[in-house]
Amino acid sequence: MNYWLFKTEPGCFSFDDLKKRPKMTEPWDGVRNFQARNFLRDTIQIGDLVLFYHSNIAEPAVVGLAEIVRTGYPDTTALNPNSEHFDPKASPDKPIWYMVDVRYREPLVRVVTLNAIKNNQPLADMPLVKRSRLSIQPVAAEEWQIIVTMGGVTGQ
Secondary structure, three states, X not given: OOEEEEEEOOOOOOHHHHXXXXXXXXXXXXXXXXXXXXXXXXXXXXXXXXXXXXXXXXXXXXXXXXXXXXEEEEOHHHHOOOOXXXXXXXXXXXXXXXXXXXXXXXXXXXXXXXXXXXXXXXXXXXXXXXXXXXXXEEEOHHHHHHHHHHOOOOOX
């Protein structure tokens, strides 16, 4: 099992939005970075667990846990000219971009802010702390456990 941190702006799609979706599941679409795309396409597997992170707000934070319920498949928003994620270079034969399906698991009892993560020395090597702008980031098992403990849940 792998662990991930998925960033989203809550004004676009929040953890509460995920909870309200049918079966509390949603495709994670619109990723337009090749490194993150490669994670979606090649690495992320069913059963992997996700730290759901709200970004671009006054106090960015991990707010909940999710899980992967479908592995990478072509991101259909890239093919839709009416989508904000449209990519004219993508085609059904050469999709370029990928998405996975994510299911809501549980909220954290206490959100874990970016400042709290930065101030926890064992988390110093996380891409999030090193100012990575990637919307999808790997998380080490030890880092996962520290963050879910800080959030007041078991994360299993």
